[in-house]
Amino acid sequence: MRKEPLHIIKIGGNVINDEASLSEFLKDFVYLSGKKILVHGGGKKASELLKSIGIEPKMVGGRRITDQATLEVVTMVYAGLINKNIVAQLQQNNCNAIGLSGADGNSIKAHKRIVKDIDYGFAGDVDVVENKTFKVLLNNGLTPVLCAITHDKKGQLLNTNADTITSEVATALSKDYEVTITYCFEKKGVLTDINNDDSVIEKIDTEKYKSLKNDGIINDGMLPKLENCFYALNKGVSKIIIGHPAVIANTNQLCTTLTL
Amino acid sequence: MRKEPLHIIKIGGNVINDEASLSEFLKDFVYLSGKKILVHGGGKKASELLKSIGIEPKMVGGRRITDQATLEVVTMVYAGLINKNIVAQLQQNNCNAIGLSGADGNSIKAHKRIVKDIDYGFAGDVDVVENKTFKVLLNNGLTPVLCAITHDKKGQLLNTNADTITSEVATALSKDYEVTITYCFEKKGVLTDINNDDSVIEKIDTEKYKSLKNDGIINDGMLPKLENCFYALNKGVSKIIIGHPAVIANTNQLCTTLTL
Numbered sequence: 001m002r003k004e005p006l007h008i009i010k011i012g013g014n015v016i017n018d019e020a021s022l023s024e025f026l027k028d029f030v031y032l033s034g035k036k037i038l039v040h041g042g043g044k045k046a047s048e049l050l051k052s053i054g055i056e057p058k059m060v061g062g063r064r065i066t067d068q069a070t071l072e073v074v075t076m077v078y079a080g081l082i083n084k085n086i087v088a089q090l091q092q093n094n095c096n097a098i099g100l101s102g103a104d105g106n107s108i109k110a111h112k113r114i115v116k117d118i119d120y121g122f123a124g125d126v127d128v129v130e131n132k133t134f135k136v137l138l139n140n141g142l143t144p145v146l147c148a149i150t151h152d153k154k155g156q157l158l159n160t161n162a163d164t165i166t167s168e169v170a171t172a173l174s175k176d177y178e179v180t181i182t183y184c185f186e187k188k189g190v191l192t193d194i195n196n197d198d199s200v201i202e203k204i205d206t207e208k209y210k211s212l213k214n215d216g217i218i219n220d221g222m223l224p225k226l227e228n229c230f231y232a233l234n235k236g237v238s239k240i241i242i243g244h245p246a247v248i249a250n251t252n253q254l255c256t257t258l259t260l
Numbered sequence: 261m262r263k264e265p266l267h268i269i270k271i272g273g274n275v276i277n278d279e280a281s282l283s284e285f286l287k288d289f290v291y292l293s294g295k296k297i298l299v300h301g302g303g304k305k306a307s308e309l310l311k312s313i314g315i316e317p318k319m320v321g322g323r324r325i326t327d328q329a330t331l332e333v334v335t336m337v338y339a340g341l342i343n344k345n346i347v348a349q350l351q352q353n354n355c356n357a358i359g360l361s362g363a364d365g366n367s368i369k370a371h372k373r374i375v376k377d378i379d380y381g382f383a384g385d386v387d388v389v390e391n392k393t394f395k396v397l398l399n400n401g402l403t404p405v406l407c408a409i410t411h412d413k414k415g416q417l418l419n420t421n422a423d424t425i426t427s428e429v430a431t432a433l434s435k436d437y438e439v440t441i442t443y444c445f446e447k448k449g450v451l452t453d454i455n456n457d458d459s460v461i462e463k464i465d466t467e468k469y470k471s472l473k474n475d476g477i478i479n480d481g482m483l484p485k486l487e488n489c490f491y492a493l494n495k496g497v498s499k500i501i502i503g504h505p506a507v508i509a510n511t512n513q514l515c516t517t518l519t520l
Contacts, residue, residue: 049313076340080343083340088411
């Protein structure tokens with residue numbers, strides 16, 4: 001029997017930072033038919049709030065070092081301000097959204113990242129996704145909206161990368177659904193030429209990915225993202241789309257589609 | 261047919277402000293058997309954060325004046341920091357909690373308070389409680405944890421009194437459940453003598469309430485709370501307990517019980 005389709009959409013800081021872009025995206029998201037989950041990143045608001053209370057944000061290789069004060073701020077901004085504003089806007093558009101951190105319904109259990117070279121502090125690496133929680137919500141017409149906060153089931157909240165949350169939730173739920181992930185970002189897809197926004201590679205499968213890597217066409221920033229994508233595809237996710245948020249509403253929109 | 265019991269517990273700032281008290285209360289809450297909902301107030305953290313970003317908290321008659329910046333802060337603190345920390349601690353104690361604002365699952369729709377003498381800003385007065393959302397969660401073993409933020413279904417979040425949320429949710433759900441509300445606060449119950457913590461009035465019904473009012477025994481701070489309680493009892497709530505948080509675990513604990 002064919003599994004029921006499930007769309008998991010991830011939006012990042014660039015969409016969240018701009019009120020008009022976010023509002024436009026959310027209207028498109030509502031019109032996406034069938035079961036769906038939204039995962040959102042953090043945007044610049046957390047860093048702004050940290051600075052305004054006198055804490056200098058610390059990043060290493062694009063990842064935030066999360067001390068106790070920083071954890072409080074990201075919990076407030078991601079799980080509070082951003083998550084609830086997205087949920088309220090979706091409700092306005094008649095999408096019955098429900099905001100979740102990984103602690104809610106024990107939906108995503110993680111552990112504090114083991115210290116190797118760098119101590120990332122209260123950063124979480126995902127252990128288990130609780131399919132039952134997502135299925136209860138989805139089967140009752142609710143649309144989960146996930147922020148990038150998880151917990152360790154020992155009372156500790158953890159700051160967790162939103163791309164990782166997306167692929168972990170997607171691979172877990174691919175046991176029950178035919179999952180498509182859409183990663184929305186500022187470009188139209190994976191580009192052969194970083195300076196040419198229209199140089200989108202429309203289809204990448206495992207073979208094509210190998211040759212793109214060998215030829216050095218994929219840039220450093222995109223490489224870990226694509227590794228993560230092929231990991232998810234190998235673990236059961238059906239299809240991954242990388243593109244501009246407009247791809248949600250417009251199926252003719254140029255984008256990159258990844259399959260095995 | 262007798263309806264299934266449902267306990268709705270409200271905790272205020274005094275429990276939330278002290279980590280040890282909160283942790284102790286949550287452990288007791290977990291052992292309360294049957295279906296249950298927790299409603300939490302805000303505590304002093306919102307005012308502290310407001311001051312640290314240079315905004316002076318504005319209160320009139322114990323109620324917060326909520327301008328745009330204040331709304332952002334209370335959304336962050338109530339729906340983010342406090343709500344997610346409570347949920348994580350309940351999960352630690354094997355209570356499958358799920359944190360909600362009124363926007364989540366459209367659980368509580370409100371409207372921006374009409375300006376009469378005072379403009380309270382983005383303060384919400386409750387219109388509709390969505391029983392279906394609560395029933396779906398409760399019937400699937402989830403324990404809703406409500407913060408004092410609602411929405412107007414037009415994309416606007418609203419700061420809403422936690423006592424009001426408690427009584428509105430309780431009266432709505434009394435259609436489907438036999439609801440007991442427990443209001444936890446720093447005293448052991450309604451006192452005949454404010455300076456004597458043991459002068460608890462153990463039972464108050466409608467007749468007794470009238471005579472206490474006529475005799476001027478109930479003080480000004482308690483009067484609106486009790487009005488609110490009898491309103492809820494008249495609208496279908498079965499029983500209301502007012503007392504120290506310890507009343508949750510210890511049925512022999514001195515407290516005030518209100519019935520019609």
